[in-house]
Amino acid sequence: MKKCIVIGGGIAGLTSAVYLSKSGIKTEVIESKNKLGGRAYSIKDRENKTVIDNGQHILMGCYKETLKFISLINASDNFFYQRQLFIPFINSNSEIHYLEATKLFYPLNLFIGLLNHSFLNFSEKISLTTFFIKLAFSKNVDLNKLTVEEWLICEKQNENIRKTFWEIICVGTLNSGTKNASAQIFKDILKKMFLDGNFSSTLIIPQKGLSETYCQPANNYINKMGNKISLNENIIELKIENNSVTKIITDKRIIEDFDFVISAVPLTALTKFYSGDEIKNISLEYSCIISIHIWLKINKLKNKFYGLINSPIHWVFNHDDHITLVISDANYLIKKSNDEIIDMCFAELKKYIKTKREDIIDYKIIKEKSATFIPNVENLNKRQTTKTKINNLFLAGDWTDTGLPATLEGAVISGKKATDLILKTC
Structure with a gap:
């Protein structure tokens, strides 16, 4: 029986291990931390006895490979599924403006939803609708040299549309603002989201912590298939002879009984254990995501989430016993103290949802400093293919060349691509 060592127990590594297990490949996952999930995990806040995520992750109906993965590990019931697109936006006067697809047939339901979006005036609604119609029929337009903002300006999206609609969509999907992100990858994502059927545009929200949602079911599946996961074990070196990995040296042992290696780490x-030519002198710029978990005396929010218009806080997620504020593209806040960040959040909450400082019981701030690579042209050109120059070494991870930004879907696709290449050699 062939055997594969998967280095890294994040979503990409777990995906590889699950599909390898399904295909009858003996598999072991080696993870350096004491928990699975990589940058998608949950912890229990001791003081408030609440499970919180290191960062809020949502899916969309267009995340086809992720949905297949969670179905395979029997985790589909861990999510809330929208029937059609529904996003409540709040402005600084605490007014709610809904972006809601109607119950009519697709794609008419989306276009009417755009026309009914109350925060835009009539000419802006026409401009936005025209943009999507043009997008539907665009084919081989090369946008690689443009930023999202440059593209939107070319498409006559005025400043108000860019600020109140496009910026929050761009930051939410790419963790990067319109001034930096590549127009090409944004265009590709928009097509998957809005032009691939009604379900693709819907949002899918985890109902449990990320560890319970993804990691535990994947762990259970891998173990059920007779394979194993080793935690708290660091890879020190990959020994390479005759252009193949022959030994894996960890801080606990030397591993020689394997046929393939998948590196599914950032x-x-x-670079700490492999120095192949394909990754020499390559570095990526990263973008931070800050999550602020807040426990309230009384939670008056009715919807599961809200987008904030023209606010440094992009999203508010409602977990009933607490709320989570998400600030994407947050490198400008990395050096700010927690006191400075929470003061800013208090001011925004007062304007947007009429929450006062005295309404807050407790809070916890989590900074994921290298949450995602910035999807600008320079970084996108540095992404590596799944197959390395080493015969039996494969790469996975959302930073590899998946054609997507650094999302859960990208991580899942990368893990499955590595598995598919291995299976072709068996």
Whole structure:
């Protein structure tokens, strides 16, 4: 029986291990931390006895490979599924403006939803609708040299549309603002989201912590298939002879009984134990995501989430016993103290949802400093293919060349691509 070592227990690594297990490949996952999930995990806040995520992750109906993965590990019931697109936006006067697809047939339901979006005036609604109609019929337009903002300006999206609609969509999907992100990858994402059927545009929200949602079911599946996961074990070196990995040296043992290796760790971690020509002198710029978990005396929010218009806080997620504020593209806040960040959040909450400082029981701030690579042209050109120059070494992770930004879907696709290449050699 062939055997594969998967380095890294994040979503990409777990995906590889699950599909390898399904295909009858003996598999072991080696993870350096004491928990699975990589940058998608949950912890229990001791003081408030609440499970919180290190960062809020949502899916969309267009995340086809992720949905297949969670179905395979029997985790589909861990999510809330929208029937059609529904996003409540709040402005600084605490007024709610709904972006809601109607119950009519697709794509008419989306276009009417755009025309009914009350925060835009009539000419802006026409401009936005025209943009999507043009997008539907665009084919081989090369946008690689443009930023999202430059593209939107070319498409006559005025400043108000860019600020109140496009910025929050761009930051939410790419974790990067319109001034930096590549127009090409944004265009590709928009087509998957809005032009691939009604379900693709819907949002899918985890109902449990990320560890319980993804990691535990994947762990259970891998174990059920007779394979194993080793935690708290660091990879020190990959020994390469005759252009193949022959030994894996960890801080606990030397592993020689394997046929394939998948590295499913971030680039910064990979360079610590592998120095192949394809990754030499390559570094990616990263973007921070800050999550602020807030416990309220009384939670008056009715919907599961809200987008905030023209606010440094992009999203508010409602967990009933607490709320989570999400600030994407947050490098400008990395050096700010927690006191400075929470003061800013208090001011925004007062304007947007009429929450006062005295309404807040407790809070916890989590900074994921290298949450995603910035999807600008320079970084996108540095992404590596799944197959390395080493015969039996494969790469996975959302930073590899998946054609998507650094999302859960990108991580899942990368893990499955590595598995598919291995299976072709068996």
